[in-house]
Amino acid sequence: MTSQVRGVQLARLLGQWHALPGRRRSPDYAALAGAVRGLLADGRLPLGVRLPAERELAEALRISRTTVTAAYRQLRETGHLASRRGAGSWTMLPGNHRVASSGLWTPLDDLDMIDLGCAALSAPPQLVPAARAAAEDLPRYLCGAGYHPTGIVELREAVADSYTARGLPTSPDQIMVTSGTQHALDLVLRLALAPGGSVLVESPTYPNALAALAARRARITTHGLAADGAGWDGDLLLGSLRQSRPKLAYLIPEFHNPTGHLMPADLRERVVAAAHAAGTDLVVDESFVDLPLDGTPLPPPVATFDRHSRVISIGGMSKPYWGGLRIGWVRASAPQVQRLAAARVGVDMASPVLDQLVAVHLLADAPAIVSARRAQLTAQRDALLGALAQRLPDWRVTVPRGGVTLWAELDGPISSALARAAEEVGVRLAPGPRFGLDGTLERFLRLPFTLPASDLVEAVDRIAGVRYDLDRAARPQWREPVVIA
Template identity: 40%
Template structure:
């Protein structure tokens, strides 16, 4: 299922599709032509799909309309598109292409230019002390050569004990170890959703979940997230109206807003999920990143232990994304099909990684403390720099997680991401995290960049914003 549209209606999609169009050699016209050829050839643009009108695309990319016109002419001459006055520019039916693929919301790591600062992906920094700890934890990593499709037994038992300690009674048999939280989400969605089913998510929400559900052909419905989190009454009403087959929620330090759903709202949601038997994924991947000593509300699943709520966790945000160890805690009703799906997927994850994870999680309180100290410093530094140099950008400092959800005084955040790239800063348009159309005014800024580089990053953002404001809506010279 490939979305269509133009920058006027789907700017985040085109911003993502053409995010690296300036890379390479040649004139801007040549680079844009090549990038669009790649989009067609890779299957991102389907036969018959309409390309944006020249003027809106030029505004989005920060180039002149004549450059876009010339690129479209090149595409037409090469047989990639057809152009007709009154009907616009469309991908030619005979254009070379592969199978149709999604334009992912998920930012992909690319080989950026030297000195580029990346605000699109949030991963913890790995220092010498963390590397030494992992080396020490790997002492038993190579002691056996067997398959554990559902995870290393000792690690499953430890995770079950952690859930039980936190007020959610769990047995080792209810735990599956996965290759990161993303695999857990993908396995659950693939098990529970069929093409045409409805999935209910917060909006905005984690782009990886959006992509997984879209790839399965699900119809997505969004429950708005406000300053206090999601309204449970809105969730209930939408669920009754649309009959979803799966829900995806992040009650604690919601990605990207950082909100924490209050206990009373969790209780209301859990009761509804238990009553309707609506399978629900509770994303816990940020639950360990609290910056205060204030106790968090119990997990959603703790209010209804028998409800079909699956808890998903990971070490990627707490320690290191490269370890690729995640897990899910399954209720009895969903255990059998999910256990089978995991076995069919890979016969089990990396045993060395799981042995390292086992040793690390035995020191979980210390890991939380160290991560809290490092992230709190970076959060406060980034927030202070933004307030000093970009005071018109609005945000709330979260009490946990790893993002600032920034609102710009502009409805063209996607266009600004392209301009910022020219100043060496990669940004992610927040509208890409909307399930339903989201105002194109937001940026998700993680505070996981090296603190030593944050002053330079904000200085570049300030310079890009000054140019953006000085020439609003004007065409750039090619």
């Protein structure tokens, strides 16, 4: 059955769709068509969705039906809409698009784009030597079938040792190796959440986690994070757990994506206790745990306070090492790991042995690699902060204590419009609404500092230019003509 978006839903997603550079020179229908293309490009409007009827959308946006008709016609001409008389119009993408590094659709001719939509580092120099060493180790595994649903023992031991070093005693039997952190989350959801189950998430949160929950048709409730350094409101978070009693809660306590907040130790303990009382399983995403900056001390892992197997921790090598190395893991009780492995057999059997061997060698060199990453990220973060302070001083940014992203509060609800405008000058942005539900968070923008400092400064210069264009391109105020009798 084809899904459909209603007029009021699309209007909410479109937000300030008319706030575009050069607005006075472009008609309403062109601005509306551009806004719909922007929603398709950043993934908030899925492919194959039936759009509302022209009259319905016109009423929701309080514009003429003629404008909507012209916008739909332009979308059909550009290959973003397919229509059939009497049946409706469905979203699609033209053939000259591809999937970008962020997983979103993008034109084929934008290879020189400064991509701030993807919060990931390039590979460290140690990767090639690790790959060579892994190839030398591979013959030891060639006599077997190569299927290891929980992962090769060497890697599970290395990951278990890293948890033990953080103060959480862990055995290899409590570790399951996956094909990345997102794969780990998907497997956990398959095991712990029935379709339509209730889930509590932070707002904002990681967009791909929301996508995974949507695939399970989860009923999502949110706990809002403060835009400043306060982060979680402990009483509100615990109250949400007690009142909604969700089946599962997904949290990012270490350098939260996208805000960069770090959950304090006392709140971690209280959250685990509240989850146990509510019958809620906690899925704790530790993707950024290896990236504290400025010497920030890390609180104990959330699972340290778990006495009832309520906490399932997921992590991986994408952020501190390289996203192209698809290695993640789950830390849980040994029986839970075995149930996950049984569920995995129906999905992908096992992770590649060679990739796991590469991960073993990288983890053996972790102190040097991670130390260099932290220094690199600190310098790039400071360069981004300096450029923002100079070019966009009205934006409010809390300095993150770790991770790879800034969460900027803008000087108006313009995030989506700014992202569309920045695309025109060669900068890809992830607007705030991508990190929430139903088109909210238009006053916010995630800015990763994973690119070289020169690229970050250049990107801010371009963003500042189009930001000022948005002000100059305010929607004109029309007046009725004077009647001369």
